[in-house]
Amino acid sequence: MIEFDGIRFNALISKRIMQTLAEHDPSLVSVDPGQIEAKVTKGVFMAAIARINNMPFFPKVAEFGEGNLLDKCDPSVLTRGGFAPLCVDENRIIVAISNPWSTAADEYVAMRFPELEIVKIVTLTSEISRTIEAVSSNAGPSRDELEAIEVEDTDDKIKDFDVTSDYEEPMAQLIATIMASAVKQRASDVHFKVEKETFYYAFRVDGDIGKKVEIPMKLKDRLDAYLLNLMKLPAEIRNTTPGISGRFTISYFRRPIDIRYERHRTYRGYHITMRLLDKGHLDVTLGKGSLAFDEATLLAMDKVMKIPAGIIVMSGPTGSGKSTTLNAILREMNTPDVNILTLENPVEDEIPGVTHCDLKNPGEFKPMIASFMRSDPDIILMGEVRDIESAELAIEAAVTGHKVLTTIHTPRASQIIERFEQLGIERWKIAQTLKAACAQRLIKVLCPYCKMEQQGIGDKERVIYGLDDSWATRTVYNHLADGCQECHGSGYSGRTAILEIIPITPKVSDMLSKGEITPYELELKIQEEGVLPNLRNNGLKLLAEGKTDLAAIGKMIDMSTDE
Ligand SMILES: [Zn+2]
Numbered sequence: 149m150i151e152f153d154g155i156r157f158n159a160l161i162s163k164r165i166m167q168t169l170a171e172h173d174p175s176l177v178s179v180d181p182g183q184i185e186a187k188v189t190k191g192v193f194m195a196a197i198a199r200i201n202n203m204p205f206f207p208k209v210a211e212f213g214e215g216n217l218l219d220k221c222d223p224s225v226l227t228r229g230g231f232a233p234l235c236v237d238e239n240r241i242i243v244a245i246s247n248p249w250s251t252a253a254d255e256y257v258a259m260r261f262p263e264l265e266i267v268k269i270v271t272l273t274s275e276i277s278r279t280i281e282a283v284s285s286n287a288g289p290s291r292d293e294l295e296a297i298e299v300e301d302t303d304d305k306i307k308d309f310d311v312t313s314d315y316e317e318p319m320a321q322l323i324a325t326i327m328a329s330a331v332k333q334r335a336s337d338v339h340f341k342v343e344k345e346t347f348y349y350a351f352r353v354d355g356d357i358g359k360k361v362e363i364p365m366k367l368k369d370r371l372d373a374y375l376l377n378l379m380k381l382p383a384e385i386r387n388t389t390p391g392i393s394g395r396f397t398i399s400y401f402r403r404p405i406d407i408r409y410e411r412h413r414t415y416r417g418y419h420i421t422m423r424l425l426d427k428g429h430l431d432v433t434l435g436k437g438s439l440a441f442d443e444a445t446l447l448a449m450d451k452v453m454k455i456p457a458g459i460i461v462m463s464g465p466t467g468s469g470k471s472t473t474l475n476a477i478l479r480e481m482n483t484p485d486v487n488i489l490t491l492e493n494p495v496e497d498e499i500p501g502v503t504h505c506d507l508k509n510p511g512e513f514k515p516m517i518a519s520f521m522r523s524d525p526d527i528i529l530m531g532e533v534r535d536i537e538s539a540e541l542a543i544e545a546a547v548t549g550h551k552v553l554t555t556i557h558t559p560r561a562s563q564i565i566e567r568f569e570q571l572g573i574e575r576w577k578i579a580q581t582l583k584a585a586c587a588q589r590l591i592k593v594l595c596p597y598c599k600m601e602q603q604g605i606g607d608k609e610r611v612i613y614g615l616d617d618s619w620a621t622r623t624v625y626n627h628l629a630d631g632c633q634e635c636h637g638s639g640y641s642g643r644t645a646i647l648e649i650i651p652i653t654p655k656v657s658d659m660l661s662k663g664e665i666t667p668y669e670l671e672l673k674i675q676e677e678g679v680l681p682n683l684r685n686n687g688l689k690l691l692a693e694g695k696t697d698l699a700a701i702g703k704m705i706d707m708s709t710d711e
Pocket residue numbers: 595596597598599631632633634635636637639640
């Protein structure tokens with residue numbers, strides 16, 4: 149089955165699409181429908197589905213969107229349904245759609261504009277969002293608008309902070325606009341920082357902090373106070389508490405998005421980081437989208453998931469998508485006959501049928517786990533092992549026959565055992581309960597619109613990254629230096645996860661316990677055998693497939709070798 153640009157097509161339609169694409173490009177005849185998203189551009193794909201339905205295809209339509217038509221529609225219905233009315237031509241209404249097999253557009257538009265005949269045209273999903281967003285929110289506050297904000301304005305308490313409506317209060321409008329554009333740009337974090345001469349905000353998108361947007365310095369206290377007020381925190385704690393944590397919920401076209409707030413007092417003022425826990429991106433499935441692992445990795449994961457009891461640990465730096473993958477694993481394991489409990493701070497992805505518990509403070513950890521065990525769970529997800537207490541509890545749960553999924557903060561999978569030792573756990577204990585040590589990284593994917601072929605990798609880079617001579621002549625890809633319009637100048641579009649999995653079999657467990665092999669030696673041995681997925685090889689595989697470039701891999705993986 150095909151899943152393309154967030155749209156799923158059933159088996160019959162998928163077959164038809166594959167036939168049409170193959171007529172256009174014979175090299176696609178033997179491609180698996182599940183892999184098609186990586187093989188053709190969005191334009192080629194959408195043109196094919198338009199052709200099948202005898203509809204015209206337009207790659208750019210947002211400029212034709214008429215505000216007065218869109219104003220009569222509910223933007224969240226349009227966003228969810230993947231369509232947007234564009235303009236009226238005599239008695240006909242032109243509607244842009246991305247999935248011709250969906251009836252959502254016909255039903256809704258017929259209800260809203262009963263007197264008009266519907267004419268559908270096919271376009272890219274991104275164009276539909278652009279059309280809707282072009283009229284439903286403004287581009288961002290201008291310098292003049294910011295300067296015009298009166299710092300004496302009074303506050304009103306706001307319960308649900310809807311970032312897609314209009315506010316009379318200028319500070320509310322400013323923060324709403326910033327948060328709405330953060331969601332639109334798929335930012336994971338919004339930073340507000342006071343420095344010596346400047347006060348600015350910036351978004352983190354795909355792991356990188358983007359351009360700094362200056363805000364007049366005079367607004368720094370008002371903005372700070374406004375955010376604290378949103379969380380019902382008293383403004384005075386700014387001066388008494390060095391670090392403040394909080395959370396609130398914003399609503400983006402009626403879609404709730406949780407925001408996790410951290411504020412650090414600094415010499416010059418403060419640094420606020422707000423993480424957007426956008427659930428729209430979290431409903432991910434193993435083998436799809438950003439978790440489209442290769443077959444070897446999926447097979448290794450399958451084996452890991454079938455282990456009856458023991459600990460499965462996912463390691464990696466902050467922002468490597470560890471918990472997203474664990475949640476996807478949990479979704480796979482979530483059958484009606486198993487009892488799953490999670491203990492997280494915060495709960496990131498609510499899965500139907502799973503009991504989620506929100507950890508309010510670290511002190512709650514032990515009593516929570518104790519009460520957990522009484523409810524007879526089969527699988528326990530613990531947000532993170534960070535101290536001796538959580539490490540011991542994970543081991544205890546595994547010893548008593550539970551499957552435990554958790555994360556730990558180490559770069560390599562082989563360092564997981566040492567990390568448990570540093571926390572005060574004897575090696576034999578962790579060697580006997582750990583069943584799989586995994587590590588993950590998110591690698592940026594090249595923008596399909598501006599990626600370029602490159603013939604071979606130069607001598608110097610081959611030495612730096614330990615690549616053999618075959619790379620001197622292989623075709624790889626990089627991107628236009630300044631990117632293009634589609635990728636907002638970054639050269640990349642989204643990220644994909646790669647994994648390393650070290651299974652701890654009974655034999656390996658025995659050798660580790662007796663000290664006959666070190667975790668690092670085990671990692672090297674597995675790398676030599678070359679059967680199990682590891683970060684370096686999976687990164688190079690992405691490079692060979694033209695999905696990413698060497699710069700993106702080098703930034704995320706330690707590519708050095710001992711040779
Ligand atoms: Zn581009």
